[in-house]
Amino acid sequence: MTSLPAPAKKKLGLVIDLDICVGCHACAVACKEWNDGGDFGPLPDDDPYGAEPLGVWFNRVHSYEVLPLAASTTHDPTTPRIHDPQPAPAAPARPLDSRGRGQPATSQIPHMVHFPRSCLHCETPDCVTVCPTGASYKRADDGIVLVDQDKCIGCQLCAWACPYGAREIALPHPKAPASDAGRKGTKRGTMQKCTLCVDRIYNETLDEGDRQPACVLACPTRARMFGDLGDPDSDVSKVVAERQGFALMPEFGYQPVNRYLPPRARRDGSASASPAEVAEETLDTGQLPPLLRWLDKALSR
Amino acid sequence: MKPALSVIFFTVLSGTGYGLWCLLGAALAAGLYPFAGDGVLVPLAFGFALVTAGLLASTSHLGRPERAWRALSQWRSSWLSREGIASLVTYLPMLAVAWLAFAGDAGSGLRTAGALLSLCALATILCTANIYRSIKTIAAWRTPQVLPLYFMFALLSGGLWLWAWLALAPGRATALGFPLALLALAVVAAIIKVDHWKRIDALPRNTAGHATGLESMGRVRAFEGPVTEESYLTREMAFVLARKHGVRLRRIALTLFALVPVLGIVIALPSGAMWLAPIAAFAAIAGLFVERWLFFAEARHAVAAFFPQMQA
Numbered sequence: 114m115t116s117l118p119a120p121a122k123k124k125l126g127l128v129i130d131l132d133i134c135v136g137c138h139a140c141a142v143a144c145k146e147w148n149d150g151g152d153f154g155p156l157p158d159d160d161p162y163g164a165e166p167l168g169v170w171f172n173r174v175h176s177y178e179v180l181p182l183a184a185s186t187t188h189d190p191t192t193p194r195i196h197d198p199q200p201a202p203a204a205p206a207r208p209l210d211s212r213g214r215g216q217p218a219t220s221q222i223p224h225m226v227h228f229p230r231s232c233l234h235c236e237t238p239d240c241v242t243v244c245p246t247g248a249s250y251k252r253a254d255d256g257i258v259l260v261d262q263d264k265c266i267g268c269q270l271c272a273w274a275c276p277y278g279a280r281e282i283a284l285p286h287p288k289a290p291a292s293d294a295g296r297k298g299t300k301r302g303t304m305q306k307c308t309l310c311v312d313r314i315y316n317e318t319l320d321e322g323d324r325q326p327a328c329v330l331a332c333p334t335r336a337r338m339f340g341d342l343g344d345p346d347s348d349v350s351k352v353v354a355e356r357q358g359f360a361l362m363p364e365f366g367y368q369p370v371n372r373y374l375p376p377r378a379r380r381d382g383s384a385s386a387s388p389a390e391v392a393e394e395t396l397d398t399g400q401l402p403p404l405l406r407w408l409d410k411a412l413s414r
Numbered sequence: 415m416k417p418a419l420s421v422i423f424f425t426v427l428s429g430t431g432y433g434l435w436c437l438l439g440a441a442l443a444a445g446l447y448p449f450a451g452d453g454v455l456v457p458l459a460f461g462f463a464l465v466t467a468g469l470l471a472s473t474s475h476l477g478r479p480e481r482a483w484r485a486l487s488q489w490r491s492s493w494l495s496r497e498g499i500a501s502l503v504t505y506l507p508m509l510a511v512a513w514l515a516f517a518g519d520a521g522s523g524l525r526t527a528g529a530l531l532s533l534c535a536l537a538t539i540l541c542t543a544n545i546y547r548s549i550k551t552i553a554a555w556r557t558p559q560v561l562p563l564y565f566m567f568a569l570l571s572g573g574l575w576l577w578a579w580l581a582l583a584p585g586r587a588t589a590l591g592f593p594l595a596l597l598a599l600a601v602v603a604a605i606i607k608v609d610h611w612k613r614i615d616a617l618p619r620n621t622a623g624h625a626t627g628l629e630s631m632g633r634v635r636a637f638e639g640p641v642t643e644e645s646y647l648t649r650e651m652a653f654v655l656a657r658k659h660g661v662r663l664r665r666i667a668l669t670l671f672a673l674v675p676v677l678g679i680v681i682a683l684p685s686g687a688m689w690l691a692p693i694a695a696f697a698a699i700a701g702l703f704v705e706r707w708l709f710f711a712e713a714r715h716a717v718a719a720f721f722p723q724m725q726a
Contacts, residue, residue: 115488131628141640166643173640175720177622181632225637228626230720239550245485245495264484267477270494272650273415276551276625276716281646282477302477359627362716365550373627 115244117237118253124343125255125309126234126370127326128353132377134336136176136227143331144172144231144307152312153262157283157301169281171307172231172328179224179376226376229337231328232279232307233361233369234258240271240280249304256343256370257309265303272304276362277369280306314339342370415552416653417710420475425542426571426702428468428501429564433572434461435508436535442511442528448580448587454515457579458508461572469501493548497541504534539568546709553617554713559610566603567671567702570596574675574695581688590683593691597679600698604672607705611664614712620719636722651715652723663708670701 148171149156158168234256241249241258248264249271251257260271260280272280283301310326313319323330329337340349349372352358358372398406438457441447447454473479486502488495507530514524543564546555573596580587622636623629639648678694681687718724 115491138640167645167649169646170640173645175626175636175640176638177626177628178635178637179623179628179632180635224631226626226628226631226634230640239548242491243494243548245488245492245498246481247484247488264481265478266481266484268475268485268494269477269650270492270545270549272646273549273715274551276620278647278651278717278720284477284646304477361627362625365716375628376631 115241115247115249117241117251120236121253121256122343123255123341124234124236124370125257125314125340126342126349126372127231127309127329128338128340128342128349128358128372128374129229130334130336130338130356130374131226131228132336132374133334134174134227134229134332135334136174136225137333138174139331139333140229140328140337141170141172141174143327145170147310147313147327148308151308151310153305153308155301156305169283169305171305172229173278175228175230177226177228179226181222181224224376224379229328230278231371232258232309233277233367233371234307234309236368236370238367239274239365243270243274245270257311258306259308259311260304260306262301262303267302267304269304276365276367280304309339342372415710415713415715416650417707418475420471420473422703422706422710424468424472424475425564426468426699426706427464427471429539429542429568429702430571430575430699431461431464431466431468432504432535432538433568433570434464434575435504435572436532436539437569437573437576439507439511439528439531439533439535443525443532445525447528448589449583449585450520451515451518453583453585455512456583457576458512458515460575460579462508465501465504493541493544497538497545500534500538500541504531504538507531507534536565539565551716552713553716554614555709557610557613559606559613563603563606563610566599566606567705570599570603570671570675571695571698571702573599574691574698578691578695581682581691586688593679593683597676600672600675600679604668607668607672617714619714620716622719625716625719636720636724639722647717648721648723652718652721653711657712660708660712663704667701667704667708670697671705672701674698674701 145156148154156169156171158166160166161168234251235258236256238251238258241251244250245268246264246266248261248266250259250261252259267282267284269282272282282304310328313326314324316324325339326337329339338349338352340347342349342353344350345354352374353372356374358374360369360372363369398409401409434457438447438454438461442454473482476482482498485495485498489499507527510527511524511531514527540561543561546552547560549555573592577593577596580589580592621629621634623632623634626634628634674697675694678690678697682690682694
């Protein structure tokens with residue numbers, strides 16, 4: 114049934130800490146590994162070792178460069194905003210110097226934010242209601258959004274309805290030879306998505322500590338947390354309250370369950386470090402003794 | 415959005431077929447249709463060919479077409495499911511009209527069946543349009559012009575085929591009202607379509623800063639995508655090809671679906687050169703293929719903002 118169930122008290126989901134994610138992709142790889150072989154697998158790849166590999170991942174890690182707005186500027190007119198009728202053209206890419214530091218155009222040092230993206234297990238998602246078959250559904254008891262692989266016809270309307278890119282269809286690679294069509298896993302023709310490792314979290318054959326989504330267990334910096342976001346006393350709810358965790362694109366009204374914790378302000382108290390200050394630290398190597406001058410030269414390479 | 419040929423064929427061909435059935439059914443219901451018997455069956459069968467070809471084309475968009483029957487189950491929430499049901503239900507009054515026309519009936523039975531056919535065809539077009547209008551992530555499809563345009567394009571291109579039949583059938587019907595109404599429809603549809611294009615050009619775009627929720631920190635630029643190669647999302651939703659030739663393709667579409675039919679009607683009516691009618695109908699369908707290709711190709715999906723491919 115693709116009508117949504119009555120809101121559940123339990124809202125299982127993830128909290129992702131953008132402050133400490135280092136963008137190592139371990140969560141994505143662990144997810145791929147578990148779900149390729151778990152109850153919902155396979156997660157087919159097409160042309161995996163070829164020139165244009167294409168495959169399904171439930172979890173993908175993006176990297177963004179955030180250029181802090183100058184403290185004195187409340188609104189940067191060149192910043193494109195969704196509410197601007199005519200968004201200003203994006204800023205030209207700034208070249209990096211040999212040490213990888215941002216060059217000057219805007220007198221700010223960029224902040225790198227790694228951003229894992231997966232299903233947010235929304236409370237009122239259209240990916241469920243647009244489904245014509247009942248394959249896409251939200252569990253009434255814990256709120257996990259799943260696709261019944263035996264019912265899905267692969268119309269892709271649910272993927273179109275999702276602004277978070279949570280769903281990917283398993284279709285054969287457009288250039289895959291026809292002889293591949295029958296190979297196990299190369300053609301599923303059905304929509305795939307994060308299951309919140311529903312085959313792990315309730316799995317009594319696993320040690321209790323392992324009953325967590327694979328991505329959460331794999332994260333080397335503990336940037337991913339799993340829990341009940343419907344319970345205000347749960348660890349995840351507490352950290353969301355403390356760190357002002359936010360939901361992505363709330364304007365669609367889907368009420369995502371997952372929360373992202375924003376990057377903390379930089380240690381000097383500001384969100385930004387001005388390159389002007391950095392520039393003041395330049396060293397006059399002419400004043401240095403020869404050994405240190407040589408050392409500076411060697412280290413500067 | 416990636417313009418999938420299967421869906422373009424479906425919406426254009428089935429739309430034309432339902433438009434033809436809608437007008438034919440309405441004319442029968444109102445007692446205005448000049449022919450009986452074969453004069454009803456030929457356009458009805460042509461509509462059947464268009465509708466069925468379109469529906470079959472749509473199943474090739476599915477990853478599992480053999481399960482298509484399952485799509486009939488979720489009419490409570492899904493416009494796609496409603497569309498599937500409406501498209502099949504419409505075959506019933508179509509068969510009734512065919513049987514009554516074949517049996518030589520021209521009385522209240524045929525009028526009722528015609529009215530039902532017309533209403534079911536309209537309902538199917540409504541469902542098709544609402545499939546797209548219900549996708550909140552694609553602002554270009556949420557505009558108020560989309561629903562009237564789906565109705566107008568179906569009636570225009572189906573109507574031109576019906577006019578071609580009326581004008582060329584043995585014992586030609588030469589009433590002026592119908593082609594003049596089509597002429598007006600072509601002009602109005604063109605005006606609304608141009609308005610739609612202007613509207614979607616002015617729509618705000620989603621940005622990486624907004625999509626990630628990081629915009630309050632500063633200016634956000636996608637530095638690296640999750641993989642170096644394409645993915646389903648970048649192929650399906652971050653399709654950028656269309657904008658390059660957009661202006662030219664829009665002109666081609668307008669010329670074919672509006673200008674050629676208008677000129678065809680304006681020239682054919684006084685001169686009696688009725689061979690122009692099927693040319694106008696062919697042009698309209700070709701123009702709608704281009705229009706529908708742009709409908710998908712120019713539509714921006716909110717998820718594209720996450721990807722570096724979408725940044726200028």
